[in-house]
Amino acid sequence: xxxxxxxxxxxxxxxxxxLGGHVGxxxxxxxxVSKSVTQGFCFNILCVGETGIGxxxxxxxxFNTMFENEEASHYQNGVYLRPRTYDLQExxxxxxxxxxxxxxxxxxxxxxxxxxPIVDYIDTQFENYLQEELKIKxxxxxxxxxxxxxxLYFIAPTGHxxxxxxxxxxxxLDSKVNIIPIIAKADTISKSELHKFKIKIMSELVSNGVxxxxxxxxxxxxxxxxxxxxxxxxxxVVGSVEEVKVGNKTVRARQYPWGVVQVENESHxxxxxxxxxxxxxxxxxxxxxxxxxxxxxxxxxxLEEMGFKDTDPDSQPFSLQETYEAKRKEFLGDLQRKxxxxxxxxxxxxxxxxxxxxxxxxxxxxxxxxxKRMHQEEKRKVEEKRRDLEEEMNAFNRKKVAxxxxxxxxxxxxxxxxxx
Amino acid sequence: xxxxxxxxxSISTFEKQYVGFATLPNQVHRxxxxxxxxxxxxxxxxxxxxxxxxxxSLFLTDxxxxxxxxxxxxxxxxxxxxxxxxxxxEExxxxxxxxxxxxxxxxxxVNNNQCWKPITDYxxxxxxxxFRDESGLNRKNIQDNRVHCCLYFIPPFGHGLRPVDxxxxxxLHEKVNIIPLIAKADxxxxxxxxxxxxxxxEEIDKFGIKVYQFPECDSDExxxxxxxxxELKECTPFAVIGSNTVVEARGQRVRGRLxxxxxVEVENQSHxxxxxxxxxxxxxxxxxxxxxxxxxHYENYRAQCIQEMTSKLAQDNRMESPIPIxxxxxxxxxTEKLIKMKDEEVLYxxxxxxxxxxxx
Numbered sequence: 001x002x003x004x005x006x007x008x009x010x011x012x013x014x015x016x017x018x019l020g021g022h023v024g025x026x027x028x029x030x031x032x033v034s035k036s037v038t039q040g041f042c043f044n045i046l047c048v049g050e051t052g053i054g055x056x057x058x059x060x061x062x063f064n065t066m067f068e069n070e071e072a073s074h075y076q077n078g079v080y081l082r083p084r085t086y087d088l089q090e091x092x093x094x095x096x097x098x099x100x101x102x103x104x105x106x107x108x109x110x111x112x113x114x115x116x117p118i119v120d121y122i123d124t125q126f127e128n129y130l131q132e133e134l135k136i137k138x139x140x141x142x143x144x145x146x147x148x149x150x151x152l153y154f155i156a157p158t159g160h161x162x163x164x165x166x167x168x169x170x171x172x173l174d175s176k177v178n179i180i181p182i183i184a185k186a187d188t189i190s191k192s193e194l195h196k197f198k199i200k201i202m203s204e205l206v207s208n209g210v211x212x213x214x215x216x217x218x219x220x221x222x223x224x225x226x227x228x229x230x231x232x233x234x235x236x237v238v239g240s241v242e243e244v245k246v247g248n249k250t251v252r253a254r255q256y257p258w259g260v261v262q263v264e265n266e267s268h269x270x271x272x273x274x275x276x277x278x279x280x281x282x283x284x285x286x287x288x289x290x291x292x293x294x295x296x297x298x299x300x301x302x303l304e305e306m307g308f309k310d311t312d313p314d315s316q317p318f319s320l321q322e323t324y325e326a327k328r329k330e331f332l333g334d335l336q337r338k339x340x341x342x343x344x345x346x347x348x349x350x351x352x353x354x355x356x357x358x359x360x361x362x363x364x365x366x367x368x369x370x371x372k373r374m375h376q377e378e379k380r381k382v383e384e385k386r387r388d389l390e391e392e393m394n395a396f397n398r399k400k401v402a403x404x405x406x407x408x409x410x411x412x413x414x415x416x417x418x419x420x
Numbered sequence: 421x422x423x424x425x426x427x428x429x430s431i432s433t434f435e436k437q438y439v440g441f442a443t444l445p446n447q448v449h450r451x452x453x454x455x456x457x458x459x460x461x462x463x464x465x466x467x468x469x470x471x472x473x474x475x476x477s478l479f480l481t482d483x484x485x486x487x488x489x490x491x492x493x494x495x496x497x498x499x500x501x502x503x504x505x506x507x508x509x510e511e512x513x514x515x516x517x518x519x520x521x522x523x524x525x526x527x528x529x530v531n532n533n534q535c536w537k538p539i540t541d542y543x544x545x546x547x548x549x550x551f552r553d554e555s556g557l558n559r560k561n562i563q564d565n566r567v568h569c570c571l572y573f574i575p576p577f578g579h580g581l582r583p584v585d586x587x588x589x590x591x592l593h594e595k596v597n598i599i600p601l602i603a604k605a606d607x608x609x610x611x612x613x614x615x616x617x618x619x620x621x622e623e624i625d626k627f628g629i630k631v632y633q634f635p636e637c638d639s640d641e642x643x644x645x646x647x648x649x650x651e652l653k654e655c656t657p658f659a660v661i662g663s664n665t666v667v668e669a670r671g672q673r674v675r676g677r678l679x680x681x682x683x684v685e686v687e688n689q690s691h692x693x694x695x696x697x698x699x700x701x702x703x704x705x706x707x708x709x710x711x712x713x714x715x716x717h718y719e720n721y722r723a724q725c726i727q728e729m730t731s732k733l734a735q736d737n738r739m740e741s742p743i744p745i746x747x748x749x750x751x752x753x754x755t756e757k758l759i760k761m762k763d764e765e766v767l768y769x770x771x772x773x774x775x776x777x778x779x780x
Contacts, residue, residue, distance in 0.1 A: 052578035074582045109584050110531045156577055157607070158468020162492035164530050185577055188607035190677050204492050254609055257690050259682020267680050 040094035042145050043283060044125075046081075046177065047099065048118060048169065049154025050106030053184045058152075058239035059099055061252065061263060062275055063088065066241065067099065076104030079114050081121045083146075098146060111165050115172045122148050122176045126298040133299075147295060149286045150213070150278065151177045154184040155234060159193050161200045170210045176294055178213035178286055180278070181205070186236035186269050187254060187261045194236055201234055215277055216285050229277050235270035238263055440771040447770060456515035458564060459706060460546075462596065463520065464539065464588065465573025466527040467495070469603040474571075474662035475520055477675055477686055478698055482664070483507065483520060490528075500525040500538040521567060527584050536588045543567050543595045547721040566718060569632070569701070569709045570596045573603040574657065580619040581627075589629045595717055597632035597709050599701070600624070605659035605692045606677060606684045613659050620657055631656075634700070635708055652700060658693035661686055 047055040056069040067086060083100040100121070105114060125147045132143050151173060155166060173179060181201065183189070189197060205212060212233070215226035240263050244253040252263045263271050278286075307327065463471040472484040483505050490498065503522040508515065523539055546565045553562045570592060574585055589598055602608075602616060624631060634653055641649075663686050667676040675686040686694050701709075 050577065051582075054577075071579055074578060074580060107582055109535075109587065110533050112531050156468070156575070157604075158466075160468045160489050163467075164492050164496040164498070164528060167492040168496060168530055185607050187679070187681075188576075188604050190679055208493055256606070256609055256682065256684075257688075258606075258684050259679065261679075261681050265680075 037093055039141070040096060041283075042096045042098075043287065044098040044100065044146060044148050044150075046102075046118070046122070046148045046151040047154065048102045048105060048151060048173075049184060050156060051104065053154045053156060054239050055101060055152075055154060055184075057241065058154075058182075058184070058237060060241050061239040061271065062279065063097070069101075072101075072103050074107045076107060078108065079104045079117045081117055096144070100148065106165060114165065115169045118169070119172055119176065122173070123298065126176075126295055127302070129295065130299055130302060147290055148177050149283075149290045151179045153179055153181045155181055155201065157183055157185050157189050157197075157236075159189055159197050161197075162204050167204065167208055167210070170205070170212075171208065174211040175297065178289055178294070179211075180213050180274075181234035182274065183234050183236040185238065187238045187256075189236065198232075198234060198236070213286070213289070215282055222281055225281065226277070229273055232270060232273055235274045235277075237271045237274055238269040239271070441767070443770060447766070453514055456517065457706075458517040458519070459710065460519040460521060460565060460567050460569075461701075462523065462539075462543075462567045462570040463573070464523045464526055464570060465603065466575065467524070469573040469575060470660075470662050471522075471571075471573055471603075473664055474573075474601075474603075474660055474694075476664055477662040477694065478701065479507075479509065479518060481507065481509065490524075495525070495528040496530050498525040498529045500535050502538060502542045519565070526588075532584055535584075536591045539588075540591055540595060543592070544721070547595075547718055548725075550718065551722055551725060566713055567596050568706075568713045570598050572598055572600045574600055574620065576602050576604050576607050576616065576659075580616065581623045586623070586627050586629070589624075589631070590627065593630040594720060597712055597717070598629075599632050599697075600657040601697065602657055602659040604661065606661050608659065617655075617657060617659065632709070632712070634705065652696060655693055655696055658697045658700075660694050660697055661692040662694070 045059070047059065049055050051072050051074050056067065060066055065088070067084065080103055081100050082103050083098055085096060085098045088095045088097055102118060105118075108114065129143070129145065129147055132138055132140060153166070153170060153173075155162060170179060170181070183194075183197065183201075186194065215222075215230050217223040217227050217230075238254065238261055240252050240254050240261075242252065242254070243250045244255050244260050244262075246253065246260055246262060251265075254261045254263075262268050266272050461475075463475060465471055467489070472487070476482055476484065501524050503524060504519055505522065506517065506519045508517050510516070521542070526535055526539070529535065543566075546567060550562070550564060550566055553559065572585070572589060574581065585600075589600070592598060600620065602613070602620070605613060608616065634649065661677065661684055663675045663677050663684075665675070665677070666673050667678050667683055669676055669683045669685055674688075677684040677686075685691050689695050
């Protein structure tokens with residue numbers, strides 16, 4: 001899966017034709033634009049920086065609104081990420097803006113694991129998108145893309161160099177997200193100190209191989225301004241939602257006893273540059289880079305982990321279809337085997353139980369037979385006794401009858417004797 | 421003689437009652453000027469808080485000409501070092517041997533567990549050394565390297581104290597006088613400063629941290645002094661700004677920071693509390709800091725040490741104690757007599773030099 005733009009027609013013969021009149025496909029960009037306006041846009045910003053460094057204030061200043069926010073405490077046990085989604089509208093353009101805050105960053109005494117929750121969050125958003133992409137029935141056009149498009153890394157204005165935590169964290173993030181480093185609360189650094197500070201920071205980033213986001217210079221329309229802005233990194237910003245009257249205007253500023261720092265004054269700080277670059281010029285490019293570079297890298301790593309390859313051992317390009325089929329077969333085979341095993345087990349168990357039951361049945365039968373025999377035995381005995389008894393009774397009866405007849409016949413005999 | 425009889429009649433009743441020990445403060449002053457002073461100041465806080473700049477601003481000198489700052493990469497696993505700078509400075513005949521104890525690396529690593537241990541060890545070592553010296557036989561040239569004060573720099577970027585601040589102060593508050601400061605205060609508007617100070621004072625109370633307390637002023641001080649003292653106490657922790665550069669502001673050359681939107685003057689009291697800190701630290705309370713170190717922190721250490729040793733001795737009679745643990749507090753009778761004699765001598769000499777003939 002190629003991640004960069006490939007000229008699809010490079011292998012074919014190209015012929016340039018000149019048009020005889022106005023055809024009208026020059027309206028294609030407009031059609032695209034109107035479609036995307038109807039769809040609405042989605043942008044996700046991750047703000048990484050220590051507690052109190054000005055992340056919420058800068059967001060409020062950038063988008064000229066008050067996102068609700070409670071002050072964070074310095075005593076969190078670890079770092080956790082707090083995403084908040086807002087629906088903004090300017091002219092007829094809808095923007096679904098998600099701001100992710102790192103709460104507790106930089107507060108712990110041991111900060112070795114501080115970067116982990118951030119990396120995990122970014123990966124989770126990629127994973128969610130990947131899952132949606134791999135679904136059979138997917139609705140990507142409807143999907144709320146939560147992948148982080150830009151990470152604003154807030155550097156404390158010490159005037160010396162990056163902090164060790166900054167270096168470690170940015171190294172872990174640079175391959176996963178577009179990073180724009182900014183110097184926060186820059187109204188505490190004078191111009192000469194700022195110049196040295198910026199140079200030091202950039203040289204530290206370069207010497208440690210940290211890849212920050214470069215404003216694109218391939219598009220002629222914006223290449224000049226982007227190139228000049230690249231030279232101003234990191235941007236030294238000041239944020240404020242309070243308004244101060246300067247001259248006859250009311251501007252957003254910070255009022256000090258010694259002067260007023262105006263947020264939108266380019267000689268005071270780089271806020272305007274940041275807003276230009278982040279929102280007005282390169283927002284779409286940031287989204288593209290996130291999808292085409294960071295997400296693709298994540299996807300490739302993840303799929304390789306799962307066992308997919310782009311080319312098989314014979315260097316023939318595999319199609320995803322084939323790989324998928326193979327994987328599926330394997331998976332189903334596994335499934336079947338497992339089923340077989342389970343079935344075997346089940347059958348065995350059933351047999352065992354059956355045998356047991358049979359055994360029990362037999363025992364029961366035996367008992368029954370035995371009892372039956374006993375019963376018959378008893379019956380016979382009882383029958384015998386009855387017969388005996390009957391015989392006795394008969395004998396008795398006969399004797400009785402005999403005795404009676406004898407007694408009867410005796411008087412007759414006497415009478416007969418008398419007569420004679 | 422003639423003079424004597426002539427002035428005798430003009431001696432007022434006041435002079436008749438005047439003994440002369442009112443000159444003692446002058447004597448103390450003179451002796452101390454001769455002896456010179458020493459002061460050890462420790463600065464602690466993360467890198468980039470402006471500690472060196474503030475020290476330079478406080479003592480109007482440049483102590484850190486060629487120091488090397490570490491990169492972020494080198495600081496990932498950095499351990500805390502203790503570096504001493506000693507300078508001898510003089511002002512109007514008063515000599516001060518100033519020692520600044522730096523603690524580079526504090527709070528800079530990724531894992532800062534127990535990063536204050538080298539600092540507490542250092543302070544204890546100085547106490548231990550003084551304890552040995554004090555209990556030794558030859559006590560003529562004891563060098564006092566004990567840390568008299570620790571300035572702790574709290575970053576102004578947060579909402580209050582962070583866990584590392586709390587842990588550090590709790591580890592040190594019974595060993596040294598801690599003065600917490602809000603560093604780089606030019607990043608906060610007056611409202612923000614007030615809010616942060618209130619929050620920090622609250623948290624210091626909540627966590628039971630004992631920072632250096634200004635001594636109560638005597639009841640017979642004048643109202644102005646008392647008012648100043650009260651303001652000073654309500655202003656803590658001081659929000660400071662330092663600068664190594666001199667700028668032109670309001671027609672004067674002052675130490676300050678030049679911004680496109682204005683100039684911050686270090687010594688302007690409406691800009692920051694630098695002047696209050698300097699006055700407190702150097703002009704009025706330097707000696708009190710030393711006293712509290714000697715009388716409270718060192719004594720605590722000493723008592724603890726002795727207790728540990730006696731309990732150990734009770735267990736193991738054979739152990740040789742390098743330090744005599746019999747009561748040393750009362751010097752022996754001969755020495756006391758000698759001291760008394762010498763004092764009288766001094767008194768007589770000074771009095772006779774500064775006064776007319778004694779009125780015996």
